[in-house]
Amino acid sequence: MARLNLLLLAVLAACALSLVTSQHQARRFFGELEQEQERSRQLGVEYGQLQLEASTWAVHARVERIASRQLHMRVPEAKRLQIARPQEAAK
Amino acid sequence: MNFAASPVLELTLPVWRSRFLLYVFVAGFTLLLGRAVYLQGLNNDFLQAKGESRYSRVMEVPANRGRILDRNGEALAISTPVKSIWAIPGEAHPTKRQLARLASLLEMPTAEIEKRLVDPGRDFVYVKRQISPETAERVAGLHIPGLFQSREYRRYYPSGDVMAHVLGFTGADDIGQEGVELAFQERLAGKPGSRRVIKDRLGQTVEDVESIKAAQDGNDLTLALDARIQNLAFSQLKAAVMQQRAKAGGVVVLDVETGELLALANFPTYNPNNRSKLAGAQLRNRAVTDTFEPGSTLKPFTIALALEAGRVRPESVIQTAPGSLTIGGATIRDAHVERALTVAQVIQKSSNVGAAKIALGLSPESMWEMFRDVGFGSAPGLGFPGEAAGKVRPYRSWKPIEQATMSYGHGISVSLVQLARAYSVFARNGELVPLSLVRVDAPPVGRRVMAPKTAAAVRSMLEMAVNRNGTAPRAQIMGYRVAGKTGTAHKQENGAYAPDKYVSSFVGFAPASHPRLVVAVMIDEPSAGRYYGGVVAAPVFAQIMAGALRVLDVAPDGPMQPIELPPEGQEVKESV
Numbered sequence: 001m002a003r004l005n006l007l008l009l010a011v012l013a014a015c016a017l018s019l020v021t022s023q024h025q026a027r028r029f030f031g032e033l034e035q036e037q038e039r040s041r042q043l044g045v046e047y048g049q050l051q052l053e054a055s056t057w058a059v060h061a062r063v064e065r066i067a068s069r070q071l072h073m074r075v076p077e078a079k080r081l082q083i084a085r086p087q088e089a090a091k
Numbered sequence: 092m093n094f095a096a097s098p099v100l101e102l103t104l105p106v107w108r109s110r111f112l113l114y115v116f117v118a119g120f121t122l123l124l125g126r127a128v129y130l131q132g133l134n135n136d137f138l139q140a141k142g143e144s145r146y147s148r149v150m151e152v153p154a155n156r157g158r159i160l161d162r163n164g165e166a167l168a169i170s171t172p173v174k175s176i177w178a179i180p181g182e183a184h185p186t187k188r189q190l191a192r193l194a195s196l197l198e199m200p201t202a203e204i205e206k207r208l209v210d211p212g213r214d215f216v217y218v219k220r221q222i223s224p225e226t227a228e229r230v231a232g233l234h235i236p237g238l239f240q241s242r243e244y245r246r247y248y249p250s251g252d253v254m255a256h257v258l259g260f261t262g263a264d265d266i267g268q269e270g271v272e273l274a275f276q277e278r279l280a281g282k283p284g285s286r287r288v289i290k291d292r293l294g295q296t297v298e299d300v301e302s303i304k305a306a307q308d309g310n311d312l313t314l315a316l317d318a319r320i321q322n323l324a325f326s327q328l329k330a331a332v333m334q335q336r337a338k339a340g341g342v343v344v345l346d347v348e349t350g351e352l353l354a355l356a357n358f359p360t361y362n363p364n365n366r367s368k369l370a371g372a373q374l375r376n377r378a379v380t381d382t383f384e385p386g387s388t389l390k391p392f393t394i395a396l397a398l399e400a401g402r403v404r405p406e407s408v409i410q411t412a413p414g415s416l417t418i419g420g421a422t423i424r425d426a427h428v429e430r431a432l433t434v435a436q437v438i439q440k441s442s443n444v445g446a447a448k449i450a451l452g453l454s455p456e457s458m459w460e461m462f463r464d465v466g467f468g469s470a471p472g473l474g475f476p477g478e479a480a481g482k483v484r485p486y487r488s489w490k491p492i493e494q495a496t497m498s499y500g501h502g503i504s505v506s507l508v509q510l511a512r513a514y515s516v517f518a519r520n521g522e523l524v525p526l527s528l529v530r531v532d533a534p535p536v537g538r539r540v541m542a543p544k545t546a547a548a549v550r551s552m553l554e555m556a557v558n559r560n561g562t563a564p565r566a567q568i569m570g571y572r573v574a575g576k577t578g579t580a581h582k583q584e585n586g587a588y589a590p591d592k593y594v595s596s597f598v599g600f601a602p603a604s605h606p607r608l609v610v611a612v613m614i615d616e617p618s619a620g621r622y623y624g625g626v627v628a629a630p631v632f633a634q635i636m637a638g639a640l641r642v643l644d645v646a647p648d649g650p651m652q653p654i655e656l657p658p659e660g661q662e663v664k665e666s667v
Binding site for chain 2 (some may be wrong): 026027030031034040044045048049052054055056058059060064074079081082083085
């Protein structure tokens with residue numbers, strides 16, 4: 001009888017300790033999850049900022065200015081245009 | 092030994108002393124029991140809450156406002172988090188060095204910050220709102236007691252002034268104040284949530300207890316707007332307003348097939364990212380909220396009605412000589428005296444006398460109905476705040492002279508959006524299409540307001556108005572057939588027509604064989620000497636239309652020949 005009791009006591013102690021460790025682990029994992037979620041929020045914010053930056057660089061007025069001033073691009077003149085019509089190409 | 096005989100034991104205590112002790116103990120235990128019942132039973136909720144407040148916190152979960160995108164997914168408005176610095180006046184005592192650093196970080200004068208920090212009348216004061224997260228971090232690094240930060244959102248508009256009027260803007264609390272931001276506030280706004288967590292003594296969250304309210308990010312909104320066409324329209328309009336030294340101007344570009352608003356530009360405008368110096372004139376979304384007397388751009392509707400009623404045919408002859416017509420004491424004049432014109436030529440040469448003569452053969456009621464049918468006198472239903480309905484007076488009050496002037500667009504007021512939409516009737520074979528600010532996936536169902544035959548007849552007349560014998564040869568585009576109509580109207584001032592103030596406009600569509608776009612251009616008070624719609628507004632139309640057709644890859648339907656223009660000043664003058 002005393003032996004059984006001792007055995008049960010040992011089992012109880014083991015259970016209690018494992019409860020403590022698993023609770024500790026749960027909290028640690030939760031902390032990690034929190035951190036990752038925060039990181040994902042941060043990345044979301046950064047994504048928004050990068051999108052904003054991309055839009056700002058790609059503003060049409062700027063693209064047009066660079067095309068015409070730096071790259072000397074222009075719309076071709078009328079007489080240098082030739083239109084290829086699909087039905088003509090098929091003939 | 093007889094202990095019993097010990098004299099010590101002879102001593103007996105009085106009974107009351109033991110009784111007394113017993114009562115004291117009983118009373119003590121009763122007290123404890125009562126206290127226990129009070130704490131654990133009666134006062135339990137309060138104490139539980141107190142205890143929980145030591146470790147449990149309700150945290151706000153922020154939600155983003157949705158983005159606004161153009162039809163191709165380009166970002167037009169994005170919210171990103173920023174920080175606001177606030178303080179409790181009287182509790183923030185920065186040292187001299189901290190104050191100097193703070194002032195340079197916030198780019199504010201030291202005196203200004205000091206003034207805010209000692210303001211005795213308030214217990215909360217913003218030192219500076221909406222600063223970048225990086226700056227906020229450096230401010231936090233100064234460790235000034237009594238200085239706090241809170242998270243806010245700021246809306247950025249990468250395209251700046253180009254689409255300011257369409258998008259509108261949000262206030263400091265990220266709530267829409269104008270334009271699309273206001274019109275679609277419900278859809279764009281995020282709903283911040285909250286959750287309960289357990290925090291340890293270091294302030295770190297250790298357990299998620301429950302989610303009280305899930306945060307809901309705002310929905311993204313995809314507009315019908317095409318950023319490329321919008322940019323084109325804005326830059327052409329701006330150049331024209333500057334060149335004509337005009338007071339203002341507006342452009343509307345509609346997709347004929349879907350009724351989508353592809354571009355809407357106004358000038359003057361403003362930069363929504365920096366609204367410190369704003370005047371009312373800059374803020375006005377003229378194309379939508381302002382009405383004007385359209386002038387000759389209304390003639391095609393009068394003609395269409397006459398064709399529909401069978402009163403005239405395109406080749407019927409109207410005598411417009413001697414170039415004036417007197418009705419009830421008032422005289423209508425043509426700028427250019429013609430002789431007998433066909434109905435088609437009345438449009439081509441924009442003869443007021445011709446239009447008035449045709450209108451007088453129609454009943455006021457039918458004219459009124461036609462105006463209402465094409466959308467005048469009722470808000471166009473785009474969903475913008477403050478859409479103007481324009482004014483069409485009830486036909487019972489019309490005098491004959493008024494009916495005659497309305498036939499060429501005077502005594503009636505419309506907004507530019509309404510005008511563009513009304514022209515879609517000709518472009519769509521007689522159907523009026525509902526307009527849309529947001530991208531539509533399925534073409535909407537139009538409402539038939541005239542027979543396809545009538546619309547086609549007017550279309551060919553409008554095409555004549557744009558050729559070299561018409562009023563708007565400058566609206567021609569190489570490679571495409573264009574149809575459209577000029578308008579030049581005196582502006583009303585204090586109830587009378589100002590002799591030297593005009594509104595010049597042009598509304599048209601292309602390609603004429605299978606219309607895809609309607610473009611309406613309005614220039615308000617051009618004062619560089621020229622004011623005819625065919626000279627002021629038509630070239631703007633041509634530039635925008637040509638660019639937009641190229642952007643949308645619309646197949647050309649006209650000859651690829653350079654456009655012939657009559658010499659400057661020799662084009663057919665329309666009647667004002």
